[in-house]
Amino acid sequence: MNALQRDLKRLVPMVEAAGAARAAADLHRQKLHVQPPVGWLNDPNGLCQIGDEYHVFYQYGPFDPTGGVKHWGHVRSRDLFHWERLPVMLYPDEPFDCHGVYSGSALVEDGMLYLYYTGNVKHPGEYDYIKQGRGHNVCLATSRDTIHLDNKRCLMYNQDYPAGLTCHVRDPKVFALDGRYYMVLGARTLDDHGEVLVFESADKLHWNHINTITTPKAFGYMWECPDLFELDGQWFLAVSPQGIACQNVYGCGYFALQGDWRTDCTLSEFHALDDGFDYYAPQSFAAADGRRIQFGWMGMPDADYTNPTVEYGWQHCLTLPRVLTQDGNGCLLQAPAAELNALRGEARQPADGETVETDPCFDLTASPAGDFVLTIANGLTLTYTEADRTCTLRFTDAAIAAGRTERKAVLDAPCRSLRVVGDASSLEIFLNDGAAVLSTRYYPAAGKVAVQLCGAGSTLYSLSI
Numbered sequence: 001m002n003a004l005q006r007d008l009k010r011l012v013p014m015v016e017a018a019g020a021a022r023a024a025a026d027l028h029r030q031k032l033h034v035q036p037p038v039g040w041l042n043d044p045n046g047l048c049q050i051g052d053e054y055h056v057f058y059q060y061g062p063f064d065p066t067g068g069v070k071h072w073g074h075v076r077s078r079d080l081f082h083w084e085r086l087p088v089m090l091y092p093d094e095p096f097d098c099h100g101v102y103s104g105s106a107l108v109e110d111g112m113l114y115l116y117y118t119g120n121v122k123h124p125g126e127y128d129y130i131k132q133g134r135g136h137n138v139c140l141a142t143s144r145d146t147i148h149l150d151n152k153r154c155l156m157y158n159q160d161y162p163a164g165l166t167c168h169v170r171d172p173k174v175f176a177l178d179g180r181y182y183m184v185l186g187a188r189t190l191d192d193h194g195e196v197l198v199f200e201s202a203d204k205l206h207w208n209h210i211n212t213i214t215t216p217k218a219f220g221y222m223w224e225c226p227d228l229f230e231l232d233g234q235w236f237l238a239v240s241p242q243g244i245a246c247q248n249v250y251g252c253g254y255f256a257l258q259g260d261w262r263t264d265c266t267l268s269e270f271h272a273l274d275d276g277f278d279y280y281a282p283q284s285f286a287a288a289d290g291r292r293i294q295f296g297w298m299g300m301p302d303a304d305y306t307n308p309t310v311e312y313g314w315q316h317c318l319t320l321p322r323v324l325t326q327d328g329n330g331c332l333l334q335a336p337a338a339e340l341n342a343l344r345g346e347a348r349q350p351a352d353g354e355t356v357e358t359d360p361c362f363d364l365t366a367s368p369a370g371d372f373v374l375t376i377a378n379g380l381t382l383t384y385t386e387a388d389r390t391c392t393l394r395f396t397d398a399a400i401a402a403g404r405t406e407r408k409a410v411l412d413a414p415c416r417s418l419r420v421v422g423d424a425s426s427l428e429i430f431l432n433d434g435a436a437v438l439s440t441r442y443y444p445a446a447g448k449v450a451v452q453l454c455g456a457g458s459t460l461y462s463l464s465i
């Protein structure tokens, strides 16, 4: 352990202890979602299952609720909803990662945890930090017990990547397939083309670039946080592209792939993963029972809307764990992991148009047959019009919106199922079994939350944890 790591290991728990009471006083502290104890959270990292425990790491800035230098926070759970906080796993404490232990993934083999991540380095000087002045290194940390690190090393520097790229090459996602290892990395070319680099390895340490996946015409200037996975024989590539036209500052979605991504493949049209305000940088992993479980960051980089939780010294959370399936036509479906159902209290069945007061943590399901309007906390509406199959999420009360206004999802089929999961300061709305999703943070007043659905009856459960 080097001296910087030794001191950071002492300092972070002190900062967490000092901020705990202030964070706990915030009524918008989430109950069901992974959130930082203090400070800032962004992307989910290193998702995996070891034995009967799920591990989630996340981009964590313990010293600053508006960002700061990134560490890897760490929580574990047996049921995906009750999370135990563990010590920070990765600190920015080596020359190859000293300006941030950026995003990456986990590989578990023979009881050993391999964490692949991006070491961010900013060289002092007059640089643009895009084409010059920045190191984005592929690094590997290993652990036998998931708590203590055995080793941290740099596997690839920028000079080891193919020619024609800017310094922005990051977010390794690593997995094993057919006795080999594969890594995808998000990249920005010198002419501002977002792409994904595919590498192959026989030993997890030495990597060869074997293919580059991109669109024929530039689709944004940078693809962040790639995730490559298979569902029932169909491969999907999820990316978070910067520089595309979309409702948010940056986009986030997936392509279905045709052909072999190791050699040559073509991409389907791009599908948004979530049409809400707060969703970015998702990652998934294969659970032991065969499910593919995905978490996203319930936030948006560089957004102009805000989160009043900053006044309480913390900001952001992950989404619910969402199980991914595919519909047979190259489209993904997202559903909250079924473990959520165990948190449900007694079912209430509000009639069409009836207003009910519920705990902020709730789970509402309905099977609409046409137009509907859902109103939550007297300040936010979800309006569906069958004529154009459009769902509009609109804040009508600025007090709960913290700068958010309106987002739309246009459905491929008439809306026949609606599910909304509420937490203290978030809503995740699943339409047509998760063919479309809208996620948003919101900031209701203390006490119960009023919920009214006009256009269909519903079933409403409160959730307790």
Ligand code: FRU
Binding pocket: 042, 043, 059, 070, 102, 103, 104, 118, 170, 171, 224, 225, 280, 281, 301
């Ligand atoms: C996405 C991202 C990643 C990067 C990380 C840094 O939100 O920009 O590309 O690794 O956040 O925190």
